[in-house]
Amino acid sequence: MELAYHFRDASLAALALTHRSAGKPNNERMEFLGDALLGAIVAEMLYETHPKATEGEMSRLRSQLVNGQALAGLARELELGDRLKLGSGELKSGGFRRDSILADAFEALVAAVYLDGGFDACRDTVRTLFADRVAALPRSSKDAKTRLQEWLQAHGWPLPQYELVGTEGEDHARIFDVNCVVNEPMVITAAGRGSSRRLAEQDAAELVLNRLLEPLDG
Amino acid sequence: MELAYHFRDASLAALALTHRSAGKPNNERMEFLGDALLGAIVAEMLYETHPKATEGEMSRLRSQLVNGQALAGLARELELGDRLKLGSGELKSGGFRRDSILADAFEALVAAVYLDGGFDACRDTVRTLFADRVAALPRSSKDAKTRLQEWLQAHGWPLPQYELVGTEGEDHARIFDVNCVVNEPMVITAAGRGSSRRLAEQDAAELVLNRLLEPLDG
Numbered sequence: 001m002e003l004a005y006h007f008r009d010a011s012l013a014a015l016a017l018t019h020r021s022a023g024k025p026n027n028e029r030m031e032f033l034g035d036a037l038l039g040a041i042v043a044e045m046l047y048e049t050h051p052k053a054t055e056g057e058m059s060r061l062r063s064q065l066v067n068g069q070a071l072a073g074l075a076r077e078l079e080l081g082d083r084l085k086l087g088s089g090e091l092k093s094g095g096f097r098r099d100s101i102l103a104d105a106f107e108a109l110v111a112a113v114y115l116d117g118g119f120d121a122c123r124d125t126v127r128t129l130f131a132d133r134v135a136a137l138p139r140s141s142k143d144a145k146t147r148l149q150e151w152l153q154a155h156g157w158p159l160p161q162y163e164l165v166g167t168e169g170e171d172h173a174r175i176f177d178v179n180c181v182v183n184e185p186m187v188i189t190a191a192g193r194g195s196s197r198r199l200a201e202q203d204a205a206e207l208v209l210n211r212l213l214e215p216l217d218g
Numbered sequence: 219m220e221l222a223y224h225f226r227d228a229s230l231a232a233l234a235l236t237h238r239s240a241g242k243p244n245n246e247r248m249e250f251l252g253d254a255l256l257g258a259i260v261a262e263m264l265y266e267t268h269p270k271a272t273e274g275e276m277s278r279l280r281s282q283l284v285n286g287q288a289l290a291g292l293a294r295e296l297e298l299g300d301r302l303k304l305g306s307g308e309l310k311s312g313g314f315r316r317d318s319i320l321a322d323a324f325e326a327l328v329a330a331v332y333l334d335g336g337f338d339a340c341r342d343t344v345r346t347l348f349a350d351r352v353a354a355l356p357r358s359s360k361d362a363k364t365r366l367q368e369w370l371q372a373h374g375w376p377l378p379q380y381e382l383v384g385t386e387g388e389d390h391a392r393i394f395d396v397n398c399v400v401n402e403p404m405v406i407t408a409a410g411r412g413s414s415r416r417l418a419e420q421d422a423a424e425l426v427l428n429r430l431l432e433p434l435d436g
Contacts, residue, residue: 020411020421021411023393023411023412023413024412024413024417024421028272028273029265029271029272029273029276031273032261032265032273032276032277033258033261033262033265035261036254036257036258036261036262037258037261039254039257039258040251040254040255040257040258043250043251043253043254043255044251044254044332047247047250047251053247054246054247055246055247055249055250058247058250059250087386087393087411088386089395114262119337119338119341120337123337168305168306168307175241175305177307193238193239193241193305194241194242195241195242199242203238203242
């Protein structure tokens with residue numbers, strides 16, 4: 001696979017492929033910018049392809065696509081390893097094969113395209129590289145209640161309870177408030193709402209699921 | 219302060235200001251996209267304004283600019299609170315004043331500008347909003363050895379040792395390898411390199427500092 005972009009300034013591409021072991025300047029600063037651009041461009045792809053996914057689902061899908069191992073895979077497809085500039089220590093120890101070094105170079109290369117050709121060029125390049133991977137994602141995921149139930153069963157936890165807490169508004173525009181409660185092994189409660197009881201339950205289940213799945217720094 | 223952007227499609231701005239307590243559709247999905255765009259645009263600003271900052275420094279500067287409290291502050295300057303659409307429960311409990319709700323609306327609004335006017339419009343808008351804040355950041359931070367020393371002293375840890383491990387290359391292009399070692403209360407070692415012993419020490423100090431400061435999920 002080749003990068004569908006031709007650099008006007010080849011020195012930007014070269015810098016993107018220069019690992020810190022080769023001294024300064026190197027690709028570390030570009031990697032910071034590329035990581036952020038990649039996050040935004042893939043976020044937009046998921047926003048378009050998964051119109052019903054919640055924020056939490058899109059976030060999880062993105063971390064399936066954008067993580068060290070996945071980016072290293074893309075770097076290998078682009079054969080970046082052969083073009084990396086490494087210090088002699090990393091060369092000897094085979095640094096050109098290491099996931100973290102490859103993933104960083106890939107991110108830096110995304111920034112290099114942005115700096116060389118602007119956002120549209122960068123976006124086109126990233127979208128081309130990720131098109132197949134995004135297309136391979138489950139299109140419409142199981143609903144939140146089902147996913148929560150499966151998670152709880154897989155972990156040997158009892159099933160949640162859904163409690164209708166109240167309703168709001170006139171008959172034709174009623175809003176339902178539902179709590180989803182997991183009691184054991186720890187108490188987790190979330191308040192959902194929606195235009196039907198079912199939608200409110202899905203909403204509450206999604207929130208509980210997010211708490212169970214998301215890293216603590218969330 | 220006003221948003222320096224005029225929406226073609228006012229419904230996008232309205233959706234960005236619709237909190238989940240008002241039912242669906244709401245601004246949660248847009249918030250995901252806006253958060254990512256904001257991260258990329260502010261990353262680029264720092265990449266430009268802080269040409270000597272390392273990846274770790276830029277990352278810390280960005281989190282000073284882009285966090286719940288800071289974004290809520292921007293939302294207040296834009297008087298978003300008055301325009302939020304909230305469910306009656308949140309209305310009663312003063313949700314329009316809450317940092318998290320305001321910050322989320324701000325992020326969603328960034329996405330709305332992107333969806334309505336494209337990347338350049340979104341970038342211009344964000345850069346205008348953040349210009350003063352970015353200008354107020356320390357332009358050249360203290361060097362890494364000084365910052366590491368200050369951190370260690372503030373935490374009552376002993377000072378680090380710098381050990382020249384070796385050199386590489388010819389006299390005119392020599393590269394120095396230096397380890398920075400913290401022994402107590404836990405052992406942290408990092409290998410730095412640079413075209414002088416001093417630069418290699420700074421490099422190693424920066425890496426130790428990153429390990430001390432960065433969240434464990436890094």
